[in-house]
Amino acid sequence: MRIAGAHSLDRPEYDTKDSMRVLAIESSCDETGAAIIEDGRFIRSNVVASQASIHERYGGVVPEVASRQQVSALIPVLESALREADMGWQEIDAIAATYGPGLAGSLLVGLAAGKALALARGLPFLGVNHLEAHIYANWLRTAPEQVNWQVDERPAAESAPLGLQPQRPPARAGTLAESAPNYLPGDPVFPLLALVISGAHSELVHIPRHGRYELLGQTRDDAAGEAFDKVARLLGLGYPGGPAIERAAQQRDAQTKNPYRLPRAWMRGTWDFSFSGLKTAMQEVVSGAEEPSDSAEANNKPRKGSRYRRAGVA
Amino acid sequence: MLIALDTSTTVASIALATEDTLLAELTWSVGQRHGSELTQRLDWLLTAHGLTMAQATGIAVATGPGSFNGARVAVATAKTLAFALGVPLYAHATLDVIAWGARLAPDPIWALLDAGRGEVYAACYNTRYNKSEYSSEYEPAAAHWAPIGGVADGYLMLPPAELVERVRAASAPGRERVVFCGEWREETQVTLTAALGEQARFTSPLTTRRAGSLAELAFARAASSAPDDPAAVEPLYLRRPSITTSTQRRGMQPPVLAPATQLEQSERVDLSEHAKQSQHLHQPSGQADEQSTQSSQASHDGQRQDTARRGKQAPGGEGTARALRG
Ligand SMILES: [Zn+2]
Numbered sequence: 001m002r003i004a005g006a007h008s009l010d011r012p013e014y015d016t017k018d019s020m021r022v023l024a025i026e027s028s029c030d031e032t033g034a035a036i037i038e039d040g041r042f043i044r045s046n047v048v049a050s051q052a053s054i055h056e057r058y059g060g061v062v063p064e065v066a067s068r069q070q071v072s073a074l075i076p077v078l079e080s081a082l083r084e085a086d087m088g089w090q091e092i093d094a095i096a097a098t099y100g101p102g103l104a105g106s107l108l109v110g111l112a113a114g115k116a117l118a119l120a121r122g123l124p125f126l127g128v129n130h131l132e133a134h135i136y137a138n139w140l141r142t143a144p145e146q147v148n149w150q151v152d153e154r155p156a157a158e159s160a161p162l163g164l165q166p167q168r169p170p171a172r173a174g175t176l177a178e179s180a181p182n183y184l185p186g187d188p189v190f191p192l193l194a195l196v197i198s199g200a201h202s203e204l205v206h207i208p209r210h211g212r213y214e215l216l217g218q219t220r221d222d223a224a225g226e227a228f229d230k231v232a233r234l235l236g237l238g239y240p241g242g243p244a245i246e247r248a249a250q251q252r253d254a255q256t257k258n259p260y261r262l263p264r265a266w267m268r269g270t271w272d273f274s275f276s277g278l279k280t281a282m283q284e285v286v287s288g289a290e291e292p293s294d295s296a297e298a299n300n301k302p303r304k305g306s307r308y309r310r311a312g313v314a
Numbered sequence: 315m316l317i318a319l320d321t322s323t324t325v326a327s328i329a330l331a332t333e334d335t336l337l338a339e340l341t342w343s344v345g346q347r348h349g350s351e352l353t354q355r356l357d358w359l360l361t362a363h364g365l366t367m368a369q370a371t372g373i374a375v376a377t378g379p380g381s382f383n384g385a386r387v388a389v390a391t392a393k394t395l396a397f398a399l400g401v402p403l404y405a406h407a408t409l410d411v412i413a414w415g416a417r418l419a420p421d422p423i424w425a426l427l428d429a430g431r432g433e434v435y436a437a438c439y440n441t442r443y444n445k446s447e448y449s450s451e452y453e454p455a456a457a458h459w460a461p462i463g464g465v466a467d468g469y470l471m472l473p474p475a476e477l478v479e480r481v482r483a484a485s486a487p488g489r490e491r492v493v494f495c496g497e498w499r500e501e502t503q504v505t506l507t508a509a510l511g512e513q514a515r516f517t518s519p520l521t522t523r524r525a526g527s528l529a530e531l532a533f534a535r536a537a538s539s540a541p542d543d544p545a546a547v548e549p550l551y552l553r554r555p556s557i558t559t560s561t562q563r564r565g566m567q568p569p570v571l572a573p574a575t576q577l578e579q580s581e582r583v584d585l586s587e588h589a590k591q592s593q594h595l596h597q598p599s600g601q602a603d604e605q606s607t608q609s610s611q612a613s614h615d616g617q618r619q620d621t622a623r624r625g626k627q628a629p630g631g632e633g634t635a636r637a638l639r640g
Contacts, residue, residue: 064555
């Protein structure tokens with residue numbers, strides 16, 4: 001049996017002896033994350049300390065509160081990341097940390113920790129762009145032994161280890177990614193379109209190949225996640241807004257026609273979005289300025305949430 | 315070799331020391347560049363003196379009060395170094411470090427730092443050096459160096475005018491001088507001089523705090539008590555966070571401070587009001603902060619200045635002269 005993948009070719013058992021492992025720290029906002037990633041692809045451990053329950057009380061992230069929590073969570077999260085991967089310092093080859101964009105006070109903590117680790121252990125330090133990291137998370141997989149390996153059906157000569165055959169032609173014309181040394185079946189194939197959506201970002205990015213980004217469109221006002229948070233607060237659904245609205249929307253009766261009409265976030269004729277008009281429309285719905293004729297609808301949060309969710313993601 | 319780190323204010327300092335030798339020390343005007351300069355200069359200082367990280371046997375850190383971000387950089391760096399190297403960590407309040415550097419002045423010594431918003435961080439230290447019946451037993455001991463009122467009540471945040479009252483109350487009759495050391499605004503010195511006259515003496519800005527003093531305190535601690543837990547050490551903030559939500563998006567206006575009034579946690583009912591308030595939210599109560607902190611993080615709650623050794627606590631009340639405990 002042949003297994004596709006750079007380090008696993010001709011190896012039924014994944015050999016991690018020569019692997020490169022990066023301990024990566026993420027502290028750009030209200031969560032403290034540490035992960036150990038092997039060969040740029042495999043998640044050996046992934047630990048996240050969430051502050052959602054703290055920020056829920058404020059209906060959003062309070063930067064100074066978030067920064068303080070980062071300091072508190074730091075060591076427990078690093079410890080857990082090593083423990084979960086069952087690794088010691090001697091097995092770590094490099095340290096990475098998010099350098100931004102994000103909340104300055106929060107970023108400082110992860111960066112300080114990352115640089116201190118690199119200095120203490122004599123390892124290289126890699127600063128990583130937050131949005132690039134979001135995009136590249138699409139290439140991450142659980143640890144190799146947990147991967148549902150696909151059998152490579154091609155003849156042996158074609159799927160021989162790359163080290164022996166560096167000129168291997170791409171499996172299909174134009175798909176450079178598939179000829180990349182660490183390509184695995186199921187990987188995203190270039191050119192790609194990435195939609196980065198978070199509490200702070202709404203960006204549509206064209207990626208012709210690794211490391212090249214062309215910003216096609218972005219929000220002209222609120223970020224998508226921010227807009228979801230605000231509307232969830234309007235509806236009294238809790239924080240974070242995205243999951244809260246999702247949950248509420250699922251409770252709605254799919255058979256009934258939703259009486260609310262909301263504008264779409266997409267700005268016609270561009271690749272940009274606008275969430276503020278949608279938010280204002282939602283405020284009007286909530287305050288009763290736009291009330292459906294049926295008064296029983298007045299307090300139907302699931303229905304409002306459902307309509308909002310569709311308008312926001314459409 | 316002990317590595318002592320302090321980036322509590324716009325002045326930063328690093329010391330590399332053994333118990334009887336200051337191997338290297340760097341004190342510089344860091345501005346707001348704490349994050350980009352601390353590890354870089356530590357690396358440079360080690361290299362320049364032929365030292366390596368592997369020689370480190372302990373880490374000392376000044377925890378503040380001071381710049382929130384500054385204290386965070388030093389604390390995050392120090393706790394990570396201690397964790398990664400497996401060496402003990404010693405955390406000391408920045409005001410302690412300042413006062414220890416000035417301990418040979420006649421007492422009482424007031425260590426001051428600017429707290430912004432018209433307030434100062436302050437702590438008073440009794441050196442007993444000017445007692446007429448001087449004896450060596452009065453010599454201040456580094457291992458027990460703490461402000462009057464102890465670590466629970468000794469660290470204050472108050473306006474200079476109130477500091478004057480405190481200074482008067484703390485000065486015994488017949489005491490002629492009060493020494494102020496640390497960093498402050500000109501207005502603060504004007505207020506103190508106007509109220510205390512000749513009694514007030516100020517150290518020069520060039521006699522700033524040094525990480526060498528921090529190293530001294532840490533060595534004394536190492537000899538007498540257990541080190542701090544890297545997971546539990548927190549900056550000493552003294553001031554509670556101002557509750558403004560994130561302006562994560564680029565190009566947004568700066569955060570607006572929340573009204574000082576305290577609102578109930580259940581204040582989610584009036585939706586239209588919330589809409590008007592936009593993203594600016596309510597002031598939390600300290601107790602609520604404690605309660606709803608995730609259980610998994612309960613022991614690391616940012617609202618608690620939970621240094622394992624001293625049990626420093628965040629301020630609780632709304633008064634101006636705060637006894638700083640929560
Ligand atoms: Zn993100």
